[in-house]
Amino acid sequence: MPSKVKDGASETSTSSPAQKDAETQVPAIRPESQEVMDGMPVITQSFSLRGIEYETTKITVSDSDDEDDDVIFCSEIVPPKECTKETNTATQNQPCPSPAGVSDQKSCGSGSSPHLTSTTAAQKLTSSATQLSPNQTQSSTESLVSATPQHLTPNIIVLNKPLLNSSLGASSSHQTHVTPTINLVEENQQPSNNGSLTEAETTAVDDEEAVEDDVDIISSSSPASVSSSSLVQQPSVPKAASTEGSGVQKKQVVTFSQEPFAKPGELKIKISDVLSGNNKEFSSGVASAHVAEGQKIITLDTATEIEGLSTGCKVYANIGEDTYDIVIPVKGDSEEREAKPDETPRTSDGDSSDRKRMKVKHDDHYELIVDGRVYYICMVCKRSYACLTSLRRHFNVHSWEKKYPCRYCDKVFPLAEYRTKHEIHHTGERRYQCLTCGKSFINYQITASHIRSVHSQDPSGDTKLYRLNPCRSLQIRQYAYITDRSSSIPGINEGGIVYRVGTGKDGTEGTTSDPPTKPISWDDIFVPQGNEAIFKQNPSEGSTEFEFVIPESY
DNA sequence: CTAGGTCCTGCCAACAAAT
DNA sequence: ATTTGTTGGCAGGACCTAG
Numbered sequence: 001m002p003s004k005v006k007d008g009a010s011e012t013s014t015s016s017p018a019q020k021d022a023e024t025q026v027p028a029i030r031p032e033s034q035e036v037m038d039g040m041p042v043i044t045q046s047f048s049l050r051g052i053e054y055e056t057t058k059i060t061v062s063d064s065d066d067e068d069d070d071v072i073f074c075s076e077i078v079p080p081k082e083c084t085k086e087t088n089t090a091t092q093n094q095p096c097p098s099p100a101g102v103s104d105q106k107s108c109g110s111g112s113s114p115h116l117t118s119t120t121a122a123q124k125l126t127s128s129a130t131q132l133s134p135n136q137t138q139s140s141t142e143s144l145v146s147a148t149p150q151h152l153t154p155n156i157i158v159l160n161k162p163l164l165n166s167s168l169g170a171s172s173s174h175q176t177h178v179t180p181t182i183n184l185v186e187e188n189q190q191p192s193n194n195g196s197l198t199e200a201e202t203t204a205v206d207d208e209e210a211v212e213d214d215v216d217i218i219s220s221s222s223p224a225s226v227s228s229s230s231l232v233q234q235p236s237v238p239k240a241a242s243t244e245g246s247g248v249q250k251k252q253v254v255t256f257s258q259e260p261f262a263k264p265g266e267l268k269i270k271i272s273d274v275l276s277g278n279n280k281e282f283s284s285g286v287a288s289a290h291v292a293e294g295q296k297i298i299t300l301d302t303a304t305e306i307e308g309l310s311t312g313c314k315v316y317a318n319i320g321e322d323t324y325d326i327v328i329p330v331k332g333d334s335e336e337r338e339a340k341p342d343e344t345p346r347t348s349d350g351d352s353s354d355r356k357r358m359k360v361k362h363d364d365h366y367e368l369i370v371d372g373r374v375y376y377i378c379m380v381c382k383r384s385y386a387c388l389t390s391l392r393r394h395f396n397v398h399s400w401e402k403k404y405p406c407r408y409c410d411k412v413f414p415l416a417e418y419r420t421k422h423e424i425h426h427t428g429e430r431r432y433q434c435l436t437c438g439k440s441f442i443n444y445q446i447t448a449s450h451i452r453s454v455h456s457q458d459p460s461g462d463t464k465l466y467r468l469n470p471c472r473s474l475q476i477r478q479y480a481y482i483t484d485r486s487s488s489i490p491g492i493n494e495g496g497i498v499y500r501v502g503t504g505k506d507g508t509e510g511t512t513s514d515p516p517t518k519p520i521s522w523d524d525i526f527v528p529q530g531n532e533a534i535f536k537q538n539p540s541e542g543s544t545e546f547e548f549v550i551p552e553s554y
Numbered sequence: 555c556t557a558g559g560t561c562c563t564g565c566c567a568a569c570a571a572a573t
Numbered sequence: 574a575t576t577t578g579t580t581g582g583c584a585g586g587a588c589c590t591a592g
Binding site for chain 3: 555556557558559560561562563564565566567568569570571572573
Binding site for chain 1: 556557559560561564
C-alpha cells in the first residue's frame with residue numbers, strides 16, 4: 001500500500017502501469033470497441049446468462065411477506081465446481097472522478113489509457129482513493145459514494161448451476177475460487193465479438209444508484225451494455241479513469257449491465273412501466289406479468305431483459321430455458337413490507353421506518369444463490385464474496401463510509417488493514433521473524449518468501465517457521481476510523497495527522513495518550529532481536545508511545 | 555526468473571451492542 | 574449473561590513490476 005500510495009502521487013504521467021494493469025485483467029479476448037463514457041465513471045460488466053442447455057425447475061417463489069432476503073429458489077443441484085475466479089471479462093470503466101474528484105489522477109484523462117477492463121475497478125478505486133490526501137478525499141469520496149447504493153434493498157438472484165457452469169466455463173479455464181463468475185451474455189453473443197451490442201443491450205439500471213443518490217452517480221452504468229462492454233472491448237481508448245495499479249488480483253465478477261445514459265430518474269423501473277411496456281428496457285421482452293401479493297411476476301424472453309431490470313427493485317430471478325421469471329415487488333411495496341412486523345417488529349410505526357433505514361443501510365449487495373450456497377455480490381463492482389463480512393469490508397472501498405487515515409502522513413485508506421500496513425512501513429517495524437535464522441521482516445509475504453528461498457522450507461507447513469511478534473509501534477484495534485458524516489476526525493489532530501498511537505472509541509480517541517486500559521509493556525513481551533527495529537518507550541508521552549528507531553539495515 | 559511489493563478475501567478473535 | 578453484529582488482523586494466494 002505504501003508504495004501504491006506513493007505511486008499514485010507520482011504516477012500521474014505514466015499511465016502505463018495502470019493501463020497495463022487494466023489490460024492484464026482483460027480477458028484474452030480483447031473487445032473491439034468499448035464505449036467510453038466521458039468523464040463518467042462507469043462500471044461495465046458483462047454477464048452472460050445463458051439460459052440454454054439446462055432445464056430447471058423453474059420456480060419462483062417469493063413470499064410476499066418476505067423480506068428482501070427471503071427467496072426460495074428451486075434449482076437443480078449440481079455439484080459446484082466451476083466457479084471460476086477468473087477474470088472476467090467484465091470490463092469496468094473506472095469511475096473517473098469528475099474534475100472535482102480524482103481527476104488529477106493519472107489515468108483519468110489520459111487519452112492513451114485503455115479503458116479499464118477488468119474486474120478491478122474496485123481495486124482501482126481503492127488505489128485511487130488511497131492516493132488521496134484527506135483533502136482530496138472528500139471530493140473523491142463523494143464521487144465514490146455516489147456510486148453507493150445505500151438505499152437499495154439487496155437483490156437476490158438465484159441461478160441454476162448449469163447456467164453458471166456454462167457461463168463460467170466459458171469465461172475461464174481455471175478457477176481457484178469458489179465464488180462464481182458469471183457472465184451474462186445475450187444468447188447469441190459471442191464473447192469475442194462485437195461491440196455493437198450496445199444498442200441491443202439493455203441497460204441495466206441500477207436504481208439504487210440512480211435513485212437516491214444526490215451525488216453524481218458514478219453510475220454504474222456501463223456504457224455499453226453489459227455484455228458488450230465486458231466481452232467486447234474496443235481498442236479505442238476510453239478515458240479510463242483508472243489508474244492504478246499494480247498487483248491487482250483478477251476477480252470474478254458478476255455483472256449486471258447498466259444503462260449508460262440513463263439519468264437517475266430515468267433509471268427507475270416501475271412495474272407500471274413494465275406492464276405497460278412503456279419502459280423501453282422492457283418493452284420488447286415482456287411476455288407476461290402477474291400480480292401477486294404485492295409482487296409482479298414478469299416473464300422475460302431474453303437475457304437482455306434481465307439485464308434491464310432495475311436493481312433497485314428486489315429481483316428474484318429464476319432462470320429457465322430462455323425464459324426468465326422475475327418477481328419484482330412493487331416498488332415501495334417491498335420497502336413497506338420490509339418494515340412489516342412479520343419478522344420482528346421492533347415497535348410501532350415510527351420504528352418501522354427506523355428499521356427500514358437500518359436495512360437500507362446495508363443494501364449494498366445482491367445475493368446470488370448457487371446450489372444452495374450464497375454469494376454476496378457487490379452492487380457497485382459486482383464482485384462476489386462468500387462471506388458477507390468480506391463484502392462489507394470491501395464495500396467501503398466504494399462508499400468510503402469509513403476512512404482510515406494514516407497517523408503518520410496524510411494518506412487515507414478505505415480499509416483498516418491497508419492503513420495498518422502502511423503505518424508499519426512508516427515505523428519500519430519488523431514483526432515477522434524467521435525462527436531459523438532470526439532475521440526479521442516487515443510482513444508475511446517477505447517472510448514467507450525468505451523462508452522458501454533461503455531455507456527451502458514451506459512457511460505454510462505444519463511446523464512454525466516464523467514468529468509474529470506483537471506490534472509495538474501501533475496499537476491495534478482502536479476502531480480508529482472516520483466516518484463521512486462526522487466532521488471531526490477522531491484520532492487525528494487538526495493538522496490531519498495523529499502521531500499518538502493510543503486511541504479510544506469514545507471520543508477521546510486519538511487525543512489522548514491514555515487509553516482506557518493500559519497497554520502491556522512491550523518490553524515485557526518483546527525481546528529485541530538483532531535485526532529488529534529498536535523501540536524505546538517514550539516516557540514523556542505515556543506508555544502507549546514509542547520512539548521508533550529504524551535500523552539502517554532496513 | 556526471481557525478489558519484492560500490492561491487493562484481495564476467507565477465516566477468526568476481540569469487541570461492542572442488543573436482547 | 575448470552576446472543577448477535579462489527580471490526581480488523583492474519584494467512585496465503587494471485588498478480589505485478591523491477592532488476
